[in-house]
Amino acid sequence: MKTRDMNRDWIATAATLSSALPYLQRYTDAIVVIKLGGHAMGSDEAMDTFARDIVLMQQVGVNPVIVHGGGPMINAMLDKLDIKSEFVNGKRVTDKATVEVVEMVLSGLVNKRIVQAINRQGGRAVGLSGKDANLMICEQTDPSLGFVGTPSQMDPKLLHTLFERDMIPVIAPLGAGTEGETYNVNGDTAAGAIAAALKADRLLLLTDVSGVKNADGDVVTELKAGRIRQMTEDGVIAGGMIPKTETALDAIAGGVRAVVILDGRAPNACLLELFTEHGAGSLIRPD
Numbered sequence: 001m002k003t004r005d006m007n008r009d010w011i012a013t014a015a016t017l018s019s020a021l022p023y024l025q026r027y028t029d030a031i032v033v034i035k036l037g038g039h040a041m042g043s044d045e046a047m048d049t050f051a052r053d054i055v056l057m058q059q060v061g062v063n064p065v066i067v068h069g070g071g072p073m074i075n076a077m078l079d080k081l082d083i084k085s086e087f088v089n090g091k092r093v094t095d096k097a098t099v100e101v102v103e104m105v106l107s108g109l110v111n112k113r114i115v116q117a118i119n120r121q122g123g124r125a126v127g128l129s130g131k132d133a134n135l136m137i138c139e140q141t142d143p144s145l146g147f148v149g150t151p152s153q154m155d156p157k158l159l160h161t162l163f164e165r166d167m168i169p170v171i172a173p174l175g176a177g178t179e180g181e182t183y184n185v186n187g188d189t190a191a192g193a194i195a196a197a198l199k200a201d202r203l204l205l206l207t208d209v210s211g212v213k214n215a216d217g218d219v220v221t222e223l224k225a226g227r228i229r230q231m232t233e234d235g236v237i238a239g240g241m242i243p244k245t246e247t248a249l250d251a252i253a254g255g256v257r258a259v260v261i262l263d264g265r266a267p268n269a270c271l272l273e274l275f276t277e278h279g280a281g282s283l284i285r286p287d
Contacts, residue, residue, distance in 0.1 A: 027274055028061035030201035031163075033256075035191035036068040036114065037206055037264060046265070051117035053270050054168060058123060062274070063163045066118075066125075066170045067194055069187030070110040077105050088144050094184050099147040102184045103129075106172040114170050126162060129172040130190060131182065133158040138175030138183040149175045149183025151190065154197035192247040196254025203251050204273060205244055206264025211282035212241060222283045225249055248284045259284045 034054070041047055057064050078085060078101055086093040094102065111127040118125035130136030130151070135158060138149030162169050173190035175183045188205060195203040211219040212228075215236050223231075228245050231237045237245055241261075248259035262269050262281025272280040 027057075027201065029063065030061075031063045031065065031195075031198050032057065032202045032204065032270075032274070033065045033067060033191055033195040033198065033200045034204045034270060035188055035206060036066055037071075037187065037208065041068075041110075041114075041264075046267075047113070047117045048121065049267055050264075050270075051114070051121045051123070053268055054118055055121045055123040057270065057274070058166070058168060064168055065159060065194065065198070065200075066114060066168065067173060067187060067191035068106075068110055068114055068170065069173065070106050071187075073110055074102055074105050077101050077109075088142075091145055091148075093144070094146040094148050096147070099182055099184055103172075103174055103182055106174060111170055111172045118168055118170070123168050124166060125168040125170050127170045127172070128158075129174040130185065130194075131174055131176040134176060135159070135171070136175040136185065136190065136193065138177060138185060140177070140181075140183070147181060147183050149177065149181075149185050151175060151185065151193035154193055156194070156197045159194075159198060186243070188244055188247040192251040192254070192256075192259075195251050195256045195259075199255040200251075201257050202274070203248070203256050203259045204270055205247065205259065205261045206269065207244065207261060208263065208265060209241070209261075210263045210266075211261050211280075212237060212245065212284075220282055221279065222285070224285055224287050225252060226287045228284060245284070252284065252286050257285075 054064050081101065083097055083101060085098060107129050115125040115127040134155050136151050137153035139152045141148045141150045159169050173185040173187045175185050177183055191203060212223060214220050228249060232242060244261055251259050260273050260281050260283050262273055269280050
């Protein structure tokens with residue numbers, strides 16, 4: 001009985017691999033940008049699973065790009081250093097002391113943890129930020145918020161060079177100002193701008209929710225841009241989902257073929273989305 005159960009497991013595994021073939025072919029040489037949120041990073045075990053999925057994606061011909069956040073880690077470090085933050089309309093003011101901590105945490109602690117996890121699984125990850133090779137030049141978003149930036153010029157040549165050498169870019173959402181400033185950029189915004197600059201096939205926004213939900217609370221698996229706008233107008237899309245869907249719409253307008261909002265805490269979420277028929281989360285396409 002035990003042997004028969006094992007045989008069934010092997011057959012199911014083989015069937016899963018076989019059914020994935022059309023999707024593996026579909027994404028050969030595709031650029032997929034993945035936004036990894038601070039909360040979605042989870043435990044070391046979750047990070048290892050994510051890293052293994054990224055390495056597998058590259059092994060089958062995908063060019064993955066990781067853009068990460070790190071809000072919880074930044075908050076913890078600011079508390080540890082006893083740096084008090086001011087808030088304007090609920091948004092943190094990023095003064096000079098704060099942006100130095102942001103850069104230290106994002107480009108150092110968080111970035112290198114992801115790089116190390118991918119390398120440990122057999123990949124070749126390279127950590128960088130939007131400041132490297134002028135990947136992301138920013139303008140100040142709002143003077144009242146200090147060193148918070150909005151991407152204004154993108155130069156993805158460095159990323160294409162890394163693809164050619166089978167390396168996986170891991171990018172901290174920091175941008176350079178035109179006068180030597182360092183700007184903190186919202187992680188979703190940075191991922192959307194990078195995906196648009198690369199004309200990526202997919203932008204995957206890993207969050208701590210299962211996707212965009214309708215008025216009944218059910219996840220909508222596929223949406224067009226027009227319906228996103230209508231749901232926002234009707235108040236169905238609200239709160240923290242608004243900036244994510246706005247990022248999706250901006251990325252699509254910039255040339256990204258489709259954006260997926262999905263639960264980064266779910267095991268193998270990226271693989272389910274790319275290489276299975278049912279996918280995961282909410283797929284957003286142009287009208």
